[in-house]
Amino acid sequence: MQTAAAPRWRQPSILPGFGLALGVTLTALSLVVLIPLAGLVLKAASIGPAEFLAIARAERTVAALRLSFGASFLAALVNAGFGMLIAWVLVRYRFPGRRMVDAAVDLPFAMPTAVAGIALAAIYAPNGWIGAPLDTLGLKVAYTPLGVVVALVFIGLPFVVRTVQPVLEEIEPEVEEAAALLGADRRRTIFTVILPSVFPALATGFVMAFARAVGEYGSVIFIAGNVPMVSEIAPLLIVIRLEQFDYAGAAVVGVLMLAASFVMILLLNLLHGGLRRRLGHV
Numbered sequence: 001m002q003t004a005a006a007p008r009w010r011q012p013s014i015l016p017g018f019g020l021a022l023g024v025t026l027t028a029l030s031l032v033v034l035i036p037l038a039g040l041v042l043k044a045a046s047i048g049p050a051e052f053l054a055i056a057r058a059e060r061t062v063a064a065l066r067l068s069f070g071a072s073f074l075a076a077l078v079n080a081g082f083g084m085l086i087a088w089v090l091v092r093y094r095f096p097g098r099r100m101v102d103a104a105v106d107l108p109f110a111m112p113t114a115v116a117g118i119a120l121a122a123i124y125a126p127n128g129w130i131g132a133p134l135d136t137l138g139l140k141v142a143y144t145p146l147g148v149v150v151a152l153v154f155i156g157l158p159f160v161v162r163t164v165q166p167v168l169e170e171i172e173p174e175v176e177e178a179a180a181l182l183g184a185d186r187r188r189t190i191f192t193v194i195l196p197s198v199f200p201a202l203a204t205g206f207v208m209a210f211a212r213a214v215g216e217y218g219s220v221i222f223i224a225g226n227v228p229m230v231s232e233i234a235p236l237l238i239v240i241r242l243e244q245f246d247y248a249g250a251a252v253v254g255v256l257m258l259a260a261s262f263v264m265i266l267l268l269n270l271l272h273g274g275l276r277r278r279l280g281h282v
Contacts, residue, residue: 037258044251055252060228061237064253067145068234069260072213075152079209082153083160084202090161091168105162108155113218120151121223143225148233151219156209163205167198207268214261 044052055061090102108116124131124141131142141147171194179189195202217235224231234257241250 040251040254040258043248044255047248047252051248052252055249056256060232061234061253061256063229064232064234064237065256065260067148067231068214068257069264071145071148071152071233072210072216073264075149075156075213076206076210078149078153079156079160080202080206083157083205083209084164084198086157087161087164087168091165092173105158108158113155113216114222116154117151117219117222120147120154120219124150124223142223143227143231145224145231147223147225148220148231151223152213152216155216155219156213159208159212160202160205163208164198164201167201171197203268203271207265210268211261211265214257 047055086101086105090098090105121128121142123129124134124147126132126135126140126142128142131140134141139146141150175193176189179193184192215235217233217239220233221236224233224236226232226236234253238250238253238257241247241253
């Protein structure tokens with residue numbers, strides 16, 4: 001007796017249960033993600049197109065969204081560079097206190113964001129350990145947009161390090177030695193041997209750090225100063241509207257953040273996939 005052929009879109013698998021697994025997956029995804037997001041969109045749409053556009057075009061809304069996404073992108077770039085360096089040091093070198101440094105990378109994961117924000121504000125304040133010397137140089141960090149970037153770098157760094165580190169561990173040092181024996185200098189070894197292998201993981205860490213930074217609230221509000229049109233982030237604007245019982249207005253800002261985040265992450269993932277194919281990765 002012949003069995004029915006599997007649909008062309010379905011990958012053959014030895015293990016049974018595709019239908020059940022897919023059903024559970026879609027149900028969980030709908031309950032946890034899709035239905036709440038649909039409720040947010042419906043709440044924002046309930047106020048009508050005219051009021052929706054008025055809130056979206058408001059100068060305060062635009063400034064908050066620009067700061068949130070701009071600071072998140074800049075912080076993700078910084079984390080990509082420093083995260084790659086930290087992961088390289090942890091993988092390639094053995095030194096006293098290496099385990100301590102490795103454990104310290106995960107502290108932003110475990111530390112409450114409010115505690116992190118208070119600590120950063122105290123350190124980078126004009127009378128803080130780091131803020132005081134910077135203030136004498138005319139550079140103010142706390143209560144400025146630069147403070148927002150600093151907080152987002154702090155909370156996003158582990159995403160890059162923990163994404164890149166396992167890939168670096170799989171690259172044997174003999175590969176670098178072989179490149180050197182074939183005449184490649186250090187710069188060429190980095191850009192033609194190491195980076196092509198690490199780049200997909202580095203791009204993934206960048207996207208994760210960016211996505212995490214866009215929605216960050218607790219660590220930012222203590223160091224940002226929260227001045228409207230200057231250092232006010234979009235999540236704080238949502239909280240302010242909620243405190244004013246403007247639920248529809250908060251939903252509008254939330255929908256704008258959701259749409260902008262989805263578009264940017266989609267573009268980054270498409271760019272990531274294109275670069276993976278160019279570099280020969282599956």
